[in-house]
Amino acid sequence: MHTVGPLASPQLAQTHGSVFTVWLGSTPIVVLSGFQAVKEALVSNSEQFSGRPLTPFFQDLFGEKGVICSNGHTWRQQRRFCLMTLRELGLGKQMLELQLQNEAAELAKVFHQEQGKAFNPQVHIVRSTTRIIGALVFGHHFLSEEPFFLEIIQAINLGLAFVSTTWRRLYDVFPWAFRYLSGPHQKIFQCHEAVRGYVHHEIIRHKLRAAEAPKDFISCYLSQITKAMDDPVSTFNEENLIQVVIDLFLGGTDTTATTLHWALIYLVHHRAIQERVQQELDEVLGTAQTVCYEDRERLPYTRAVLHEVQRLSSVVAVGAVRQCVTSTWMHGYYVPKGTIILPNLASVLYDPEYWESPHQFNPGHFLDKDGNFMANEAFLPFSAGHRVCPGEQLARMELFLMFATLLRTFRFHLPEGSQDLGLEYVFGGTLQPQPQKICAVLRLSSFSPREK
Incomplete structure (x- = not known):
């Protein structure tokens, strides 16, 4: 069984219902479990539950800037611009797809350099997803050893690991003291400043090349600052730009990388499923040089397997907290303004009312009786409503192109002498696989990674 922590436990919902309150010190938090309760809050009452509460730690680290930690007018304006700009920069277009194909080929090349020996793929995958966001934001391709490239990866890893520690909880209780005390929290602030x-x-x-046509996120944002100079309620400024860039890295690297890492582990654990995916890829794609995003329509089983990875791994687990911005009724309960809401996304992805075998890896959850891909309304790995992940489309493209490229190129298996892989998670902000090694053996020479 693949578990996702105490809040995902069905026993809590069975005992207390799909809506119940837990107390963190003196703060009540309303937990929503199961698809119907989460849907009613995040979709039917999306506007009412669009707030984002800030603890002292996140207030001191990020402030109410950017997208993730902002509210009200700032959040609406910054989020709308992010969605529009990501579309303009190529989401669903050939230019971005080519970048993703090249990154997938580069990742395969790095795997190939391991020469079939046991290795931990996590570092390679994280570097790939970070380079993709970097290219969108800065307009250039990072080299793996560039100082900032290593700094941003370290900052994300440290930050995600710190979120679940006692130090972070103590900071939120005694912020006036921890702002001046030494400890791991100071390293987080140092990385953030860097x-x-x-x-x-x-x-x-x-700014020095402002005459050029905008071709990356920073260029587009600087152009927007100029356009909005005479708008008295504009929130477009360099402070928000810096935080939005950081938000894009936070939201667009670890979750995608962790999901792809889980995909490899599940397919090592389920060899028959891996072989069936590879058979479909071979039959449908033949000797085509690259995988295209539109190929997913002809690869129902591959697509179903990838969706099942996202469902069962549930890397975001309980979802980001929300706050009620106006008093409302939800699921038969009166919810006062200011109430903190925790949507248990894992309980949605494991809801037995919508999944035949919720705790088993079963691609059939996304296939009809004829083997065609079938969507499921309870598939909410990116959350839902007004705060749904703005990079959802990018993540979908990344995951499919990288997953299909790797499975087409390599056969993944256990290192010699290993009995099995651990499927228990490590909580580090997201639900990550345990550090462990796998082997990637080249399948066919005609699918060898392209030389650069």
């Missing part, structure tokens, strides 16, 4: 400094440096570089 990343902010690099983004600020990139902004200056972009």
Whole structure:
């Protein structure tokens, strides 16, 4: 069984219902379990539950800037711009798809360099997803050893790991003391300042070539600052730009990388499913040089397997907290303004009312009786409503192109002498696989990674 922690436990919902309150110190938090309760809050009452409460730690780290930690007018304006700009930069278009195909080929090339020996794929995958966001934001391709590239990865890893620690909880209880005390929290602030400094440096570089047509996120944002100069309620400024860039890295690297890592582990664990995916890829794609995103329509089983990875791994687990911005009724309960809401996304992805075998890896959850791909309304790995992940489409493209490219190129199996892989998660902000090694053996020479 693949478990996702105490809040995903069906026993809590069975005992207390699909809506219940837990107390963190003196703060009540309303937990929503199961698809119907989560849907009613995040979709039917999306506007009412669009707030984002900030603890002292996140207030001190990020402030109410950017997209993830902002509210009200700032959040609406920044989020709308992010969605529009990501579309303009190529979501669903050939230019971005080519970048993703190249990154998938580069990842396969790095795997190939392991020469079939046991290795932990996590580092390689994280570097790939980070380079993709970097190219969108800065407009250039990072080299793996560039200082900022390593700094942003370290900052994300440290930050996600710190979120679940006692230190972070103590900071939120005694912020007035922890702001001056030494400890791991100070390292988080140092990394954050280093990343902010690099983004600020990139902004200056972009200003020096302002005459060029905008081709990346920073260029587009700087152009928007100029356009909105006479708007008295504009929130477009360099402080928000820096935080939005950081938000894009936070939201677009670890979750995608962790999901792809789980995909490889599940397919090592389920060899027959891996072989069936590879058979479908071979039959449908033949000797085509690259995988295209539109190929997913002809690859129902591959697509179903990838969806099942997202469902069962549930890397975001309980979802980001929300706050009720106006008093409302929800699921038969009166919810006062200011109430903190925790949508248990894992309980949706494991809801037995919508999944035949919720705790088993079963691609059939996304296939009809004729083997065609079948969507399921309870599939909400990116959350839902007004706060749904703005990078959802990018993540879908990344996952499919990288997954299909890797499975087409390699056969993944256990290292010699290993009995099995651990399927228990490690909680580090997201639900990550345990550090463990696998082997990637080249399948056919005609599918060898392209030389650069």
